[in-house]
Amino acid sequence: MTRTNTLRTAVSHSALGASLAVGFAVGIETPAAAQTAATPEGGSVNLPAIDVEGRAPDNTLRSGTGLGRLQGPIQSLPQTIQVIPQEVLRQQNVTTLEQALRNVPGITSSIGEGNGGVNGDQLRIRGFTAQNDLYVDGLRDFGTYRRDAFTFEEVQALLGPSGTTFGAGSAGGAVNVNSRVPFLGNAYNAVVTGGMGPFARGTLDLNQRLGETTAMRLNLMGQTGSIVGRNLDSGDRWGVAPSIAFGLGTNTTFTLEYLHYHYNEATDAGVPVLTPAGASVGRPVTEYGIGRGTWYGGPVDRDRSTVDRLTARLQHRATDWLTLYNDTRLGYQERFFSYSIASCDATCTQRFFTGRGGVPQYSFSGAGSPYESTTWGLQNVTTAVARFNTGSIRHEATLGVDASYEDYERIGYAYGTDRTNFRGNLLAPDNDAAFGYTRSTANNATRRAQTTAVGVFASDRIWFTPEISVLGGVRWSRFQTDYQQFGPGFPQTELNADNSFWDPRAAIIWEPTPNATFYFSYAQSTFAPGSNFTTQPGQANANNTALEPERNTIYELGARVNVLDGRLGLSAAVFQIEKNNAIESDPSTGVTFSSGDRQRVRGFDLGATGRITDAWLINARYSYLDSETTRSLTAANVGHRVAFVPRHSASLWTSYELNRGQPWNVTLGGGVTWNSGQFLNPANTAEVPQNFSLDALISHRINDNLQVSINGYNLTDHRNYTQLWTNRAVLGAGRTVLVSLSTTF
Incomplete structure (x- = not known):
């Protein structure tokens, strides 16, 4: 199938989705009956509290997800969902998605595995890779890059299989x-931050009302700086994001958003993991005396990315009982990427630990060679939500179509013998060593992948009584990937993967009072081999396309309670996730194979969100994860913990406002993030120790328009590891202090 035909197919499926949604809605119920159905006993509808500027409640359990296909407040949804609200993002002065997600226990970051794989925001949630599970406003965020937070209103982590x-x-x-997004009002905010690194950043957020139902918003960002305690070269980034909304406060709202974002930053492949003689478990070399600042990169090791993204969202309340959503995104990214993967062989390791035989010398893996990539994608999600009655039973039904197309091209480069033969001092790396590179002449010098995905989803939540309801849903998906690779003088190799599958969901929900919810849920998700060729082309091989899909299943029992007049939300959940037919990649060759492994993660989450008093904010969560490989083709791995899963993790952020509105006011805040040690491979022969970060805030509002924060x-100054892979780890920043001046008018 040609690229043109594939794109035409994706667009036609989007049109089909709109037709199906409208057809589904027309045949359900009369408007009068539906209006009655949408109103619970008592004659009122419980909606999350929203102020005139659209600020979400401090108790995030009372807010919604903002997704048309996931209706209702989080309080009533049968799934663990943690929200990092705008107030927390602002107080912590969050600048990246990775920083925001440190507030979510159980989420860790990985390093790209080389060979052209994912580098950027590569997440693992409860130990399972989530490289393609990053969404902005419910739509795929095409491309692989490090996301900046200058356009973030809030960040949501929806935990557990969500197929x-x-x-x-x-x-x-x-x-x-x-x-x-724009709202009906005028508000202007600017923030300037500077401090250790050195680091400098400025943001501007302008919202302007243009008419009775129209507003526009503009977000700008510029940044330059280095990481405290690390010897990496400095980097810079900037972005602009205008948006406009029509029909605000009416039955039909249309929002158009555009993002242009560019950054040029040093890359870090991490420090190698070494195992001393006689030991069974290895640790990063920085655990044996190497300094935190150590960086094995050089001048060429840069990540230069430019992202352009256009999003159109339409919401139409057709009747009192029917709402239609149509969301479309077009994304484009250009990127140059290179990093140096330092390897320390047996001789190097022996010299390092014994101090005999000469200087421990590291070499570079060929997997870090430079490449240029271009990614563009198009997605449309059309959803109809209907609320109606069948007799005395109330329904909230959802039907939709999700269609997308993604096109990826990667051009590889190769270093010469000066890099291949290079040997550096592991104790004192040469960060000035520059190596020339030329266009690759390998048989996979150019790699291309095109993925067409279509999904049809439907669900119905049925209230048998005002307190008891059940939720049932299913999604049918089809993933088709075409992959080509070629090089000078080599014939083109082509691979194709075509998978279709069903993902069900079911739950029973008990809401004895408006402030309490209890639920038991079951859900499944599927990962189709070949569906990640656009982010990990190194995994493209015939064996991969022939594999059976991974199947992931979760069972969860949870409770949510609002206390203190609804200001504070408390949540708890116990769960079990099972992953069958796990797919693995050889870290040295990139070859993908089915390990036949079965992995299981059991655990529980405890959370608190909102305000204890009007002046006391808290956002906290603890997660316990008991992971185990229950079956494996490698018998020795059975019973071992799953890689990248910390047994314990916790986050806490809290702040208190003293003398609010008075001249001598001050806000004091602080918190911790903590992960226990994690194994880096299925054999449990490599690990990183615990991560711990103590953070703090002191802020003073000078007047109604100016605020200074530290x-x-x-x-x-704890030694932390922020990104992990099977044989290396990236170190985080040392003690850092930043000062910000914010003006609002």
């Missing part, structure tokens, strides 16, 4: 970012 909601993947869950991060 019915998002489609293929989402074994451990998915992350969705809600963007800042943020401290990792105040204990």
